[in-house]
Amino acid sequence: MFQVDVFSFATAVMALLLAGGLLIAYAINRSLTAFGWWAGAFVLLALWLATSTMRLPMPAVWIKWLSWSSFYAAACLVAYGLHKEGDTRASPVSRMVTSGILLVVIATGLTILNAPPPYWLLLGPVPVLVFMTWSTVLVFRAGAWGYGLTLIAGIGAVAIRSLFHPGGLARVLNPPPPPALRGGYEAGSTPGEAIALQPRPPINGLIDFAPPPGLRPPVEHPLIITLFTVVALLALAVALVLRHVLAELNRMRQRSTTDAMTGLLNRAAFEEAAAARLRETRTRPACVILLDIDHFKRINDTSGHAAGDRVISRLGLLLRQASLPHAIAGRIGGEEFAVILSASDLAAARLYAEAVRAGLSAADFDAGISWKVTVSAGIAMHQPGESLLGLMDRADRALYAAKATGRDRVVVAGDLAEAGHWHARQTNRTATA
Incomplete structure (x- = not known):
C-alpha cells in the first residue's frame, strides 16, 4: 500500500x-x-x-x-x-x-x-x-x-x-553513518551483551x-x-x-482618454490635461494651436471614409512625431486637433504648427486622393488670468481666419487684424472684378 x-x-x-x-x-x-x-x-x-x-x-x-x-x-x-x-x-x-x-x-x-x-x-x-x-x-x-x-x-x-x-x-x-550490524557488539561492550537494534x-x-x-x-x-x-x-x-x-x-x-485612430488624447482628456497644464505654468508662456484638415468633406465624399481615416491617422502621427516634451496633443473633433505648448512663445508655436502643416502637405496618400491634402492652424498665446475656454476661443478665431484667407496656412491670434484687412481687400477685389 x-x-x-x-x-x-x-x-x-x-x-x-x-x-x-x-x-x-x-x-x-x-x-x-x-x-x-x-x-x-x-x-x-x-x-x-x-x-x-x-x-x-x-x-x-x-x-x-x-x-x-x-x-x-x-x-x-x-x-x-x-x-x-x-x-x-x-x-x-x-x-x-x-x-x-x-x-x-x-x-x-x-x-x-x-x-x-x-x-x-x-x-x-x-x-x-x-x-x-x-x-x-x-x-x-x-x-x-x-x-x-x-x-x-x-x-x-x-x-x-x-x-x-x-x-x-x-x-x-x-x-x-551506516547502521550497526545485527549480532555485532558496540565499542566498549563485551561479546554476547545485548545491544539495541x-x-x-x-x-x-x-x-x-x-x-x-x-x-x-x-x-x-x-x-x-x-x-x-x-x-x-x-x-x-x-x-x-x-x-x-x-x-x-x-x-x-x-x-477612456485616448482616441483610438490617432493615439492622441480625446477631447475630454485633452481639455482636462490642458487646464491642469495652464494651472502649473502660470508664470511661464503657453500657447494653444488648433488645426483643421482642409476640405475634409471632399475627401470623404470623393475618396471614401477609409481615405479620410488615413488622413486623420497621418496627421495624428505628425503631431506625435513633432511633439515636444512639454506638448499635449489631442483630437477634439472629427478632423479637428488641438495642441497646448507650455513654456513656449508664439515663435516656437508657429514653428511647431508650420512643421506639421508642411509634413501633411508633403504626404502622399494615393488611393483616390489626387490633390494635395493640407491643414490650417490657428495659434493663441495664454494671457494672465485667461481661462482655457477663452484661450481656445481666440485660437479658434485665428483658425477661422486661416480658413478664410486661403487655407494651408498658420495664423496667430495677434495677426487677426492684418488677416481681416487682407480678407477684406480680397473680397473687394473680387467684387470689383
Missing part, C-alpha cells in the same frame, strides 16, 4: 482550487491569455505535490518521472503564459525543449544506475534552474528588469530548497521526504514545508490577479 502525506495532499487540493479560480477569471475575460496557461501550471504543481511525498513499499521509477516532469512542466507553462500575454518577446519553446531533453537525460541516467532517493532530487531542480537562468539572460536583454529580478529570486529559492532539503543533496553531500528506516518517498531522526514529531517537517508552499501559491495567485486587474484598469483608462 502507498501512503500520501496529508499536508502535501491538502496543498495539492489548494493548487487545484487556484487553478479553477484562474480558469474562471479567463472564462470571464478572454483577454487574460496567460491565466489559461497558469491554470495548467497549477494543475501540474498539484500533481507534483501529491506525488512528491508519496511513500511506496517498492521503487516506482515511473512515478518519480511523472512527479518531477510535472514540476518542470509547470515552470514551462508559467513562462509560456507570460510570452502569450505579450510580457516577454522571445518565445520560450527552444528553452523548454532543450531543458526538457536535459530532464530526460538525467532521469534516464538515474534509472539505469538505480540511484537512491536523494539523487532523484537532481531531476527537478537542475532542468528548472537551467531553464530559469537561460530565461533570465534573455529577459534582462529585453530590458524587463522586474521579471529578471523575479526569476533570480526563483532561482535562489529552488537552489536553496535543493541544497538544504534534509533528504536530498544535503544527504548526498553529508551521508549519515537500529530502528527500521522509514519507507522513502520520491524525494525522501521523511524528516531527520530526532525528538521532533514526524509531521513537523512536512507541515512547515507545506505551509510555506501554501503561502507561496497564494501569494503568486494574488500577485497574478492584482497584476492583471491593474493592467486592465490601465487599459480601460487609456481607452
Whole structure:
C-alpha cells in the first residue's frame, strides 16, 4: 500500500482550487491569455505535490518521472503564459525543449544506475534552474528588469530548497553513518551483551521526504514545508490577479482618454490635461494651436471614409512625431486637433504648427486622393488670468481666419487684424472684378 502525506495532499487540493479560480477569471475575460496557461501550471504543481511525498513499499521509477516532469512542466507553462500575454518577446519553446531533453537525460541516467532517493532530487531542480537562468539572460536583454529580478529570486529559492532539503543533496553531500550490524557488539561492550537494534528506516518517498531522526514529531517537517508552499501559491495567485486587474484598469483608462485612430488624447482628456497644464505654468508662456484638415468633406465624399481615416491617422502621427516634451496633443473633433505648448512663445508655436502643416502637405496618400491634402492652424498665446475656454476661443478665431484667407496656412491670434484687412481687400477685389 502507498501512503500520501496529508499536508502535501491538502496543498495539492489548494493548487487545484487556484487553478479553477484562474480558469474562471479567463472564462470571464478572454483577454487574460496567460491565466489559461497558469491554470495548467497549477494543475501540474498539484500533481507534483501529491506525488512528491508519496511513500511506496517498492521503487516506482515511473512515478518519480511523472512527479518531477510535472514540476518542470509547470515552470514551462508559467513562462509560456507570460510570452502569450505579450510580457516577454522571445518565445520560450527552444528553452523548454532543450531543458526538457536535459530532464530526460538525467532521469534516464538515474534509472539505469538505480540511484537512491536523494539523487532523484537532481531531476527537478537542475532542468528548472537551467531553464530559469537561460530565461533570465534573455529577459534582462529585453530590458524587463522586474521579471529578471523575479526569476533570480526563483532561482535562489529552488537552489536553496535543493541544497538544504534534509533528504536530498544535503544527504548526498553529508551521508549519515551506516547502521550497526545485527549480532555485532558496540565499542566498549563485551561479546554476547545485548545491544539495541537500529530502528527500521522509514519507507522513502520520491524525494525522501521523511524528516531527520530526532525528538521532533514526524509531521513537523512536512507541515512547515507545506505551509510555506501554501503561502507561496497564494501569494503568486494574488500577485497574478492584482497584476492583471491593474493592467486592465490601465487599459480601460487609456481607452477612456485616448482616441483610438490617432493615439492622441480625446477631447475630454485633452481639455482636462490642458487646464491642469495652464494651472502649473502660470508664470511661464503657453500657447494653444488648433488645426483643421482642409476640405475634409471632399475627401470623404470623393475618396471614401477609409481615405479620410488615413488622413486623420497621418496627421495624428505628425503631431506625435513633432511633439515636444512639454506638448499635449489631442483630437477634439472629427478632423479637428488641438495642441497646448507650455513654456513656449508664439515663435516656437508657429514653428511647431508650420512643421506639421508642411509634413501633411508633403504626404502622399494615393488611393483616390489626387490633390494635395493640407491643414490650417490657428495659434493663441495664454494671457494672465485667461481661462482655457477663452484661450481656445481666440485660437479658434485665428483658425477661422486661416480658413478664410486661403487655407494651408498658420495664423496667430495677434495677426487677426492684418488677416481681416487682407480678407477684406480680397473680397473687394473680387467684387470689383
